[in-house]
Amino acid sequence: MTAFLQYLVNGLTVGSFLALIALGYTMIYGIIRLINFAHGDVFMVGSFVGYAVVSTVVAQHWPIALIIIVAMLAGMAATGVLGIVIEGVAYQPLLNKPRLAILISALGVSLALEEGARIQFGAGFSSYPGILPTTGFSIGGAHASYAQLGVFVLSLLMMLALYLFVQRTPTGTAMRALAMDRDAARLMGINVERTIMLTFLLGSVLAGAAGVMQGLYYIQINFIMGFAIGLRAFTAAVLGGIGNLPGAMVAGFLIGLIQSFSDGYISSNWSDAVIFGVLIAVLIFKPTGIFGERVVERV
């Protein structure tokens, strides 16, 4: 039972990161039907920006909270700009071109970001200064650290903010309209280019926040850290019904839990196989994901 609770706590922590990243995948897919392979690497860049900030200011003896806030804001700002630049340079010109061209462009951007980080920070691990307290509290014998709680709460708050933004504001409505029918949205006076750019901004900012939190929490980061987590986050986006924001959040936590339980009860060697196995099983019975709507084609 204690082990079970421990896996649950760990799973929710991993799930927080996955859900934040999955949101970016699902938003971008929803709006331009692109599997943005570079998204995991945007997360990685966020993590490295946070690393640069924390390593620099840690000598200043600032309060921990201030360091965290500054690092996160810096990481989010950097990835936000990066997302907009990527979209403008590598995707925007290809929006109306053969569909796979933009996919290959995304793969190119992904590789370029990884190689850029490798050249800048080296191929080995870089370590965040360990500033987070390791203390915590006990739930039924399982240890939950305050850091884990912080990650969980902060992620939920950001997700809630995004959800409200998309559901309640005119800009969010424009995004949803665009996701349904780009041409109709354009005819209704929505600035399509700017809305797409905004979507990339939001998705990238969330990934950047996840990147900085990941570095603060796990300490060690490297240039290909975005690959494995990106793959799982994308799996979560699909599992939740791609294009569906609440679906991506729930499925992000779900994949985190599957990974944690599989690590604990089976072996971490098999975890990815288990995750993909679950995905395939779900898609066979629910072809558009857990929360995806059944698409009825009109003929």
Added chain:
Amino acid sequence: MALANALRRGISTESPQTRLALRASITLAACVIALLIPQFLGDYAMSVAVTVVTYAILGLGLNVVVGYAGLLDLGYAAFFAIGAYTSALLELHFSLSFWEALPIAIVAAAVAGCIIGYPTLRLRSDYLAIVTLGFGEIVRITVTNLNVTGGPNGLYGIPPAGVFGHSIVSTNGLYYLGLFFMVLAIAFTGLLSRSRLGRAWRSLREDETASEAVGVPAIKVKLMAYVMGAIVGAIAGMLFAARFGTIDPTSFTYNTSVMILIVVIVGGMGSIPGMLLGAIIVIALPELLRSVSNYRMLFFALALVALMLVRPEGLLPPRRTRRGAYRAQPPPDEAPSSPAPAGRRRPGRGELLLQVTDVSHRFGGVRAVDGVSFDVHAGEIVSVIGPNGAGKTTVFNCITGLVTPRSGDVRLGGTRSLRGVKPHKVVRLGLARTFQGIRLFDGLDAVENCLVGLIAHQSRMLSLGGLLSRTTREDRARAMYWLDFVGLADRGHLLASELSYGERRRLEIARALMSEPQLLLLDEPAAGTNPTEKRELMSLVKQVRDTGVAVVLIEHDMGLVMELSDRVIVLDQGRIIAAGEPQQVRDDPRVIDAYLGREEDDDPDAGKSVEEVLGWRS
């Protein structure tokens, strides 16, 4: 690049003979260069060349899946791995030679293709992509964790391939062996692309629903794409294992799948020369960038983005085949239907063809079709009319298998039930249709659009003989006959997207007629056409009827309906409110109400069935 463009422009304006000669000489030059390369390159460069050849084979295989069938596969390296591991295990544990292991590895990959494909092919595009990615990862994780595959260390001591008693270990020998299989792969995939199966793939890529509705068995055809791709990938895997004598899971990662996909897209999806060029670029370009060692992959990545921005369709996309020969070819005098295909009988006039009994269907809470019954007999034209939203198209969808009705039955010839029969089988049984919003295969020319309609008869297509068989002269003659029938004899070589609106309507009818139906369902064939075109279309419908095909059509133009139809069925809110001869229906007060609205709801016959009201049932 500019040179290539100029060259292509030059090619397309030349006569077919010149073009053919140019193509032949380019091919010949490429062959000579490929054969002579070992004379000029050193050992290291040659080992790069062997890798290029391996990736060219992989590209050719993935091209079948992505380029021909239009299915995004992000886990293609799985088949590469299955070929490599299967052959290595057979050679190590059962002492089979390379050539003995070859057929077994091919079968193993084909089976894996089926296993991966079957449960997932019902998924649409991007969901399918992530599932293929998942399967690729599962295969890699499995070989990493099993003892029999040597775990993370992999397998070693794999014997090299032998030819005439000589072990092929030299780089040059491996190069020629690879070249041999590459030529085989080119021939194989080239044949596939020209075969009936290839045409079925192209139609699926263009419009899946439409191709099912004209008789293409979508799931089987997609599965064949996976199987064919898997076979080619497995051969590349065997070569890889025989080359290095050792394999481990790191050679078969997601990155490998991505590299192969890049070969396909950079080269130009669907083009065989494109795959060769793509492999050269993806493998040789990073090697050429060795001078900037630490930055070479960064430059490669940026080059990839730049390349896509400049040429999103790839470097050598398939040339659009304008077969000008069609223009000169006169339609055959004889009706092509004289050798009636596979047991298709021409029904006698007045014979019962279709019996729709009490069919109902709902979407959510909306009763789209509510207890509809009617019959259709050979040689008649039946019109289905009614206000928008009356359920007319849904009735068609229930009949053709696109929708399975909640209740009720549809019988063909009064006996065979069509309930739950897949759309492509309904076509084979003699029931063809067109769509309200025209659904043609826009990227195919008019003749090819028609030829897809012929697939309904080629049920042996999935046997090995039928698989690779090319289009026969008779097939083309038949396509030309129906194109001529609808008045498009001189349009055969044009892409469907290049035709005018009215021509597209008529092409869709020709495509449906290719399956030699007993019954043709036309969903608003004259919608959006001008009065002249409308009149032409209606005389076409009469001509179709005169060939012995019964026609059911949905139409809004009352004048035309009254003039053309033998019988008229009026639908309103999912129910038949009137049915009978045009004159009879026109005077029916319910019909007038349905179209003009009624003042008060005092219909004494509400709740009674049509048969009771009209006493009609033949």
